Amino acid sequence: MNEKIRICINDVNRSFTVGEDEGYVLPSETLLQTLRNRLGLTGTKQGCDQGACGNCTVIMDGNAIASCMVLTADCDDRSVTTIEGLEDPVTGELNPLQKAFVDNSAFQCGFCTPGIIMSAKALLDNNPCPTDDEVMESLSGNYCRCISHYQVVEAIHAVIEKGGVNYAGLSIHWQACKPR
Ligand code: FES
Ligand code: FES
Known part of the structure; x- marks a missing residue:
C-alpha cells in the first residue's frame, strides 16, 4: 500500500509517496539517494554507502546522521538540513x-x-x-x-x-x- 510522507528539507516541506510504482520512493530508498537523485542536492556526498566514512552527513532534528543509513520512508515528519541549507536563503551568503x-x-x-x-x-x-x-x-x-x-x-x-x-x-x- 502506498504511504504519503512529508519531510522538511532545508526549510521547505517536501511530500513523497512511498510505494513500488514508478516514480515513488521505494521502501528501500535511502535519504542520501532521495537528496541526491530526486532533489538534486548533490552537496551531500556518497562515499562508502555503509555508514563508515561520514561523507553523507546531514543534520536531522538537530543531530548529525549518516544519510546513507536512513530510509526515506522512515523520515516522515522529520526536519533535515543539508550543506545547501547553510547559506543565507536571501543573500546566498555562506554560513x-x-x-x-x-x-x-x-x-x-x-x-x-x-x-x-x-x-x-x-x-x-x-x-x-x-x-x-x-x-x-x-x-x-x-x-x-x-x-x-x-x-x-x-x-x-x-x-x-x-x-x-x-x-x-x-x-x-x-x-x-x-x-x-
Ligand atoms: S556514504 Fe559513507 S557514511 Fe554514508
Ligand atoms: S577527502 Fe579530500 S579534503 Fe577530505
Whole structure:
C-alpha cells in the first residue's frame, strides 16, 4: 500500500509517496539517494554507502546522521538540513562555518568537506563552546583522505572565537567560551 510522507528539507516541506510504482520512493530508498537523485542536492556526498566514512552527513532534528543509513520512508515528519541549507536563503551568503573552512584552507579535494561541516554545525548548535576533545569526538565519524584534520579543527575554533555559526551573531555563546 502506498504511504504519503512529508519531510522538511532545508526549510521547505517536501511530500513523497512511498510505494513500488514508478516514480515513488521505494521502501528501500535511502535519504542520501532521495537528496541526491530526486532533489538534486548533490552537496551531500556518497562515499562508502555503509555508514563508515561520514561523507553523507546531514543534520536531522538537530543531530548529525549518516544519510546513507536512513530510509526515506522512515523520515516522515522529520526536519533535515543539508550543506545547501547553510547559506543565507536571501543573500546566498555562506554560513560563517563555511567561510571559516575557506579562510583556514580546511580542505584539499573537498569531497569530505560537506559532511565534516554538517558534523561541526551539529556540534556547535548543541555545544557552542566545545573542548578540543569534543571537537575531535564529533568528527570521529568523518574521514578525510587528504589529511586536512588540523585545518578543520582550526576552522572550527575560528568560528567559536568569532561568535557562533548563525547570522544573528550569537554573542552570548562566545562570551561564555573560555580561551583555549
Ligand atoms: S556514504 Fe554514508 S557514511 Fe559513507
Ligand atoms: S579534503 Fe579530500 S577527502 Fe577530505
